Amino acid sequence: METSRPVVVKRMPERLNQKQARTFLREIQPLLNTDRPQLVFDCSLIRQMDAAGVDMLLHCMAEIMKRDGELKLAAVSPQAAVVLELTRTDRLFEVFETSGDAVRSFYRFLPNAMKNQPVLVPKMPVTLPINGDSASPNSSAPVAA
Amino acid sequence: MDVKAIIVVGPHVDASAELHACEQITKSPYALADVLGRALVFRIVDRIKQQGISSVAVVTDVSTEKWPLGTAVHGKWIHAAEDQLWKTVEHFFNVFSQEGAEAVLLIRLGAYVELDYKDFLGLHLDRQARITAAIDGTGVPLDIYALNPASPADATFLFQHQLRQFRDGCDFYSFTGYINRLSSPNHLRQLAIEGLMRRIQIEPEGEQIKPGVWVGRGAQIHKRARILSPAFIGAGSRVRAAAVITRCSALEHHTVVDCGTVVENVSTLPYTYLGAGLDVTHSVVGHNKLFNLKRGIEVEFSDPRLISEVTSHAPLRALGSLVSLAGFFPAQFLRGLFASSQREQSTSLPEAVAAPAAALESPAPIKVPAPAVDTGEFPSQLVIARRYGNE
Numbered sequence: 141m142e143t144s145r146p147v148v149v150k151r152m153p154e155r156l157n158q159k160q161a162r163t164f165l166r167e168i169q170p171l172l173n174t175d176r177p178q179l180v181f182d183c184s185l186i187r188q189m190d191a192a193g194v195d196m197l198l199h200c201m202a203e204i205m206k207r208d209g210e211l212k213l214a215a216v217s218p219q220a221a222v223v224l225e226l227t228r229t230d231r232l233f234e235v236f237e238t239s240g241d242a243v244r245s246f247y248r249f250l251p252n253a254m255k256n257q258p259v260l261v262p263k264m265p266v267t268l269p270i271n272g273d274s275a276s277p278n279s280s281a282p283v284a285a
Numbered sequence: 286m287d288v289k290a291i292i293v294v295g296p297h298v299d300a301s302a303e304l305h306a307c308e309q310i311t312k313s314p315y316a317l318a319d320v321l322g323r324a325l326v327f328r329i330v331d332r333i334k335q336q337g338i339s340s341v342a343v344v345t346d347v348s349t350e351k352w353p354l355g356t357a358v359h360g361k362w363i364h365a366a367e368d369q370l371w372k373t374v375e376h377f378f379n380v381f382s383q384e385g386a387e388a389v390l391l392i393r394l395g396a397y398v399e400l401d402y403k404d405f406l407g408l409h410l411d412r413q414a415r416i417t418a419a420i421d422g423t424g425v426p427l428d429i430y431a432l433n434p435a436s437p438a439d440a441t442f443l444f445q446h447q448l449r450q451f452r453d454g455c456d457f458y459s460f461t462g463y464i465n466r467l468s469s470p471n472h473l474r475q476l477a478i479e480g481l482m483r484r485i486q487i488e489p490e491g492e493q494i495k496p497g498v499w500v501g502r503g504a505q506i507h508k509r510a511r512i513l514s515p516a517f518i519g520a521g522s523r524v525r526a527a528a529v530i531t532r533c534s535a536l537e538h539h540t541v542v543d544c545g546t547v548v549e550n551v552s553t554l555p556y557t558y559l560g561a562g563l564d565v566t567h568s569v570v571g572h573n574k575l576f577n578l579k580r581g582i583e584v585e586f587s588d589p590r591l592i593s594e595v596t597s598h599a600p601l602r603a604l605g606s607l608v609s610l611a612g613f614f615p616a617q618f619l620r621g622l623f624a625s626s627q628r629e630q631s632t633s634l635p636e637a638v639a640a641p642a643a644a645l646e647s648p649a650p651i652k653v654p655a656p657a658v659d660t661g662e663f664p665s666q667l668v669i670a671r672r673y674g675n676e
Contacts, residue, residue: 190587191560226565226591
């Protein structure tokens with residue numbers, strides 16, 4: 141029985157045009173190729189996003205779904221929210237106010253059997269470097285589980 | 286009465302950069318923006334001419350490229366540098382005085398005000414006031430003044446202080462009718478809604494093809510597009526297949542709404558392109574920008590697939606259409622030749638077709654319930670349906 145898988149929080153760049161989207165996709169490709177990946181994209185920095193950015197998000201979503209994983213969006217900036225609404229993709233993603241909320245949501249609906257194993261799943265994620273100053277803008281932060 | 290008018294389309298009189306910017310959309314004053322098919326300044330010029338004002342001069346610091354089409358027939362338009370704006374206004378005031386005007390009406394646009402100019406000027410002339418200023422119900426000036434040519438010193442002082450100080454006081458005219466301050470995209474949107482709902486004097490420019498739907502000259506609406514009233518489609522606009530225009534949306538001239546896009550509670554500026562399959566809601570869109578009214582933010586687009594601008598040159602637009610048409614057929618031909626078929630056929634289909642259906646081999650037994658014992662009551666399985674009227 142699977143008990144714990146890491147949740148990776150990835151901060152998205154300020155601009156998501158064709159070039160940036162390709163770079164970002166290249167960065168996260170190893171994460172997408174894992175078994176049942178659990179990803180959170182922190183969208184707080186996004187100021188400009190075009191169709192290539194939306195395509196990239198949908199591609200990530202499709203890849204993750206293929207591997208039975210989950211992709212959630214967090215701290216979506218108003219600019220990104222407008223583009224997601226405009227392209228009707230906002231309804232495809234689970235969106236959370238903060239990355240912490242998104243990470244916590246992965247542990248919210250556990251089977252009863254797993255609830256009796258407190259050692260394996262912490263109630264709160266241990267650290268979230270994305271909220272600290274030390275994290276680089278594009279850093280990915282696996283959260284212990 | 287011989288009254289002449291000067292309309293100033295220029296910076297906010299308080300001169301702060303913030304206030305100046307708030308009266309502009311995409312770096313052009315709201316007064317020059319089209320609302321339901323015609324620029325606001327033209328509507329004001331027409332209205333004051335209808336109320337007996339013989340001559341109108343429009344003084345603006347906005348560059349001529351941003352002037353709306355039709356300035357030749359809507360008063361005399363003069364471009365002035367920003368630092369020379371009020372000097373130019375003073376010059377025209379002197380010219381009108383020398384021509385024998387009884388009063389000079391000065392309007393800075395500004396707010397959109399549905400003032401009864403005849404009443405306003407009548408009051409000014411009856412009182413023989415030097416300056417009469419229109420104010421709203423709370424005493425805030427509306428930047429509309431009636432000036433007496435017989436006292437040029439008062440007028441000059443007013444111009445020198447950019448309409449914010451009077452040399453020797455003035456009379457006030459309180460107005461409690463419709464005022465739209467036009468200081469944000471929300472105000473522009475509100476003005477279009479009020480016009481479509483016929484609550485104000487702004488009338489949509491176009492033919493009413495069905496109740497509440499106005500369409501300008503040369504607009505093309507695909508037969509599979511849906512227009513839900515009230516709505517306005519400006520001249521030369523295109524609404525393509527499966528697009529939906531709803532909730533008081535107003536598309537100004539030469540707007541293109543591509544296939545499948547939903548436009549809800551939106552005003553577009555002229556020459557706006559909305560890409561295919563979008564959900565454009567609660568916004569003012571134009572010049573590659575989208576002002577989201579709910580979130581109160583402005584988003585700029587660099588991707589022509591989402592929101593972009595249609596060229597304002599007609600030959601270029603025609604050329605673009607020709608190029609896309611010329612490219613369509615070869616693209617379809619190549620797609621037909623090289624694209625792989627999406628249809629998937631089951632390998633065991635012939636066997637499946639040849640074999641008799643399982644249901645035919647052994648039909649499921651139909652359970653017939655045992656006849657109910659006549660107890661004088663209805664059996665529990667009985668359902669009675671009765672038709673009423675046209676159901």
